[in-house]
Amino acid sequence: MSKNKTASKTGARSIAQVDGTIEGVMEDLEGLQNRGKGRTKAQLRPGWLTGVPLKLSPVADKQPAPYRCLTMSQITPRGELARRIDLNIEHVLKNRKGVLSYIGWGAGEPALLLWSGAPFARSHPKMRKLLQDAVQVLRDSPNPDPDGQSLFFDDFDKINIDGHDWEGNSGSLLGLMAWYRYTGDDSVTDLMAELVNHFDKKFPVEKIGPKTICAEDFCGIVPPDRESPVSATSPAVDGSAKAFGTEKNQGDAMGTNPPTYHGNDGFGGFV
Amino acid sequence: MDLYEITGQDRYLRQALRIHKVLLENWMWVTGGISEGNTCSDEHNDEYCGVSEWIRLNLVLAQVTGEARYLDIAEHIWRNHHGFDQDSGGGFVSCRSFVSKLENKGVVCWFCCSMKGTKAMADVCQHIFTTHDKGIRWNLLCDSSARMTIGSREVRLVQKTGSNPAAQGSLKINVSAPTRFTLEVRIPAWASSASIQVNGKAIKASSSSGYMPITRRWAKGDTVSLQFGCRLRVIPSDETPFDRPADAPIDLQSLQHAAIMYGPYVLMIDSWANEDLTWEDLVVQLPVDWEKPVKPARADKTLAGAFAIPAARIEVTAANKAGYYPPGWDGEKKPGSKAKGSRRLVLRPVSEITNHPVKRHGLYQVRNHWMPWTPES
Numbered sequence: 311m312s313k314n315k316t317a318s319k320t321g322a323r324s325i326a327q328v329d330g331t332i333e334g335v336m337e338d339l340e341g342l343q344n345r346g347k348g349r350t351k352a353q354l355r356p357g358w359l360t361g362v363p364l365k366l367s368p369v370a371d372k373q374p375a376p377y378r379c380l381t382m383s384q385i386t387p388r389g390e391l392a393r394r395i396d397l398n399i400e401h402v403l404k405n406r407k408g409v410l411s412y413i414g415w416g417a418g419e420p421a422l423l424l425w426s427g428a429p430f431a432r433s434h435p436k437m438r439k440l441l442q443d444a445v446q447v448l449r450d451s452p453n454p455d456p457d458g459q460s461l462f463f464d465d466f467d468k469i470n471i472d473g474h475d476w477e478g479n480s481g482s483l484l485g486l487m488a489w490y491r492y493t494g495d496d497s498v499t500d501l502m503a504e505l506v507n508h509f510d511k512k513f514p515v516e517k518i519g520p521k522t523i524c525a526e527d528f529c530g531i532v533p534p535d536r537e538s539p540v541s542a543t544s545p546a547v548d549g550s551a552k553a554f555g556t557e558k559n560q561g562d563a564m565g566t567n568p569p570t571y572h573g574n575d576g577f578g579g580f581v
Numbered sequence: 582m583d584l585y586e587i588t589g590q591d592r593y594l595r596q597a598l599r600i601h602k603v604l605l606e607n608w609m610w611v612t613g614g615i616s617e618g619n620t621c622s623d624e625h626n627d628e629y630c631g632v633s634e635w636i637r638l639n640l641v642l643a644q645v646t647g648e649a650r651y652l653d654i655a656e657h658i659w660r661n662h663h664g665f666d667q668d669s670g671g672g673f674v675s676c677r678s679f680v681s682k683l684e685n686k687g688v689v690c691w692f693c694c695s696m697k698g699t700k701a702m703a704d705v706c707q708h709i710f711t712t713h714d715k716g717i718r719w720n721l722l723c724d725s726s727a728r729m730t731i732g733s734r735e736v737r738l739v740q741k742t743g744s745n746p747a748a749q750g751s752l753k754i755n756v757s758a759p760t761r762f763t764l765e766v767r768i769p770a771w772a773s774s775a776s777i778q779v780n781g782k783a784i785k786a787s788s789s790s791g792y793m794p795i796t797r798r799w800a801k802g803d804t805v806s807l808q809f810g811c812r813l814r815v816i817p818s819d820e821t822p823f824d825r826p827a828d829a830p831i832d833l834q835s836l837q838h839a840a841i842m843y844g845p846y847v848l849m850i851d852s853w854a855n856e857d858l859t860w861e862d863l864v865v866q867l868p869v870d871w872e873k874p875v876k877p878a879r880a881d882k883t884l885a886g887a888f889a890i891p892a893a894r895i896e897v898t899a900a901n902k903a904g905y906y907p908p909g910w911d912g913e914k915k916p917g918s919k920a921k922g923s924r925r926l927v928l929r930p931v932s933e934i935t936n937h938p939v940k941r942h943g944l945y946q947v948r949n950h951w952m953p954w955t956p957e958s
Contacts, residue, residue, distance in 0.1 A: 381707065
């Protein structure tokens with residue numbers, strides 16, 4: 311597991327400039343990893359998500375959508391919304407120790423903190439510091455896989471494919487992407503690449519389906535053309551309460567999340 | 582949606598639209614929230630995680646499709662259930678219930694929902710304005726300032742809202758040099774009317790697909806003023822707030838249960854202002870003249886400034902089966918009960934009620950008794 315590695319700021323293209331395909335992403339990740347880190351191309355296992363696109367470039371001026379939204383550096387909320395944001399961030403800062411140490415969903419909480427707080431990284435210095443701490447937590451994940459490759463909880467086989475390990479890891483990748491996107495901090499790209507390796511090993515797309523990389527996009531709902539390989543607790547896309555099982559969802563290995571009747575990957579899933 | 586944006590493959594958009602349809606028609610409450618587990622539409626507990634994603638999905642669909650109706654939904658969630666779920670301490674909750682009897686105030690999920698709130702509010706901020714090749718879209722009335730580039734010119738915007746932040750606003754435009762572009766002003770579906778002025782002069786422009794385009798050569802200091810008409814609306818329990826135009830007639834006599842909105846705000850009964858009512862027996866006499874404009878709210882000193890929404894403090898006539906009957910009430914009266922005449926019933930926007938920072942039992946809680954307006958008519 312890498313710690314405190316800082317990628318070179320020269321050489322490879324910025325991840326924010328890749329073309330959005332997995333080939334492009336892998337090319338960039340390879341470039342980033344191969345820069346002074348002693349990594350080999352083989353370690354990246356570029357076949358892990360062949361043909362499945364991955365988004366890394368949602369910066370405002372690159373958005374393909376016809377209507378582009380603003381970045382947080384372009385917009386300053388005021389009035390009631392600003393007060394609600396300030397109060398919320400104050401609340402998050404107040405609970406920072408808990409968030410950074412509570413890892414009930416794998417490394418989910420620090421990752422969620424990164425994902426959600428990254429837009430405010432520039433406007434709220436204290437939030438930026440907190441997010442930097444979250445990155446460090448992900449680097450120093452307390453429960454690495456014995457083979458030294460994976461970063462986070464490895465209880466995949468202990469519970470089920472719906473387990474929080476998946477959420478923690480996918481959430482971590484999204485969180486790091488968000489942090490990179492909003493701050494340009496390319497020191498996290500090595501960590502992202504390691505997550506790619508982890509996914510390849512533990513969460514092959516053949517087994518997981520597109521949920522592996524697009525949890526946020528699908529909000530945990532199983533694509534309509536798939537018989538759920540992902541979860542016995544996910545609702546069917548037609549809205550029917552399909553197989554909301556109680557047997558398979560046994561809670562996570564730490565016992566921090568007791569079994570629930572709906573699991574944690576419904577529409578309310580956090581990644 | 583991200584996959585659709587990157588690949589341009591329609592199947593991803595179709596999939597998102599299917600999910601959206603299911604959520605809107607089957608799972609969304611009148612406040613815009615969705616249930617915690619999505620196991621059934623009548624589940625009463627919510628979870629802000631899902632609400633935040635629901636806001637986000639609508640914002641992104643609006644961004645990708647350009648259709649204003651998604652912003653109508655996003656605004657509805659934001660102005661109602663979003664506020665409903667934000668605890669007075671700033672965090673966001675899970676398992677907050679709509680059932681007054683359960684007194685379920687939810688749990689502030691500092692480890693999850695609270696951070697989802699952070700993201701959702703950032704998402705809302707980022708969609709207050711959007712840009713496109715021809716200019717700017719003004720999507721949401723919300724106090725803010727923004728800067729962007731149109732062509733080669735930098736444009737700075739300062740938006741201020743009025744006493745009703747959802748219905749009154751102005752936008753000051755500052756450009757480094759006179760620049761021609763189109764400002765598209767969103768006309769929300771809930772608005773019963775819309776008045777737009779540029780530098781104090783009313784403009785005549787036709788709205789299209791929820792937006793009113795204003796194309797002109799904008800100069801430094803130009804100001805656009807907006808005023809949307811708010812009125813009381815009845816939302817039947819089997820409809821969403823978006824099923825019919827704001828000015829569509831409705832047969833009140835046929836209603837069994839309904840919600841009441843004022844502009845974009847879903848109203849709830851203020852239990853503290855109506856403490857002596859027995860909620861189980863509440864009967865509401867709907868106002869006869871729904872066209873009559875409602876006076877703007879007066880300031881409520883009991884509300885903290887952070888959460889005071891000076892929108893609707895609506896007073897309508899209510900009755901309790903056990904004793905109160907409005908004038909002319911011809912409904913069933915319990916044998917032996919004593920009619921004492923009508924009384925005024927105070928309603929507030931749902932987000933305002935929920936965030937009342939009342940410290941009770943050592944905790945900041947939502948009010949003990951509150952409920953969506955479900956009159957028996």
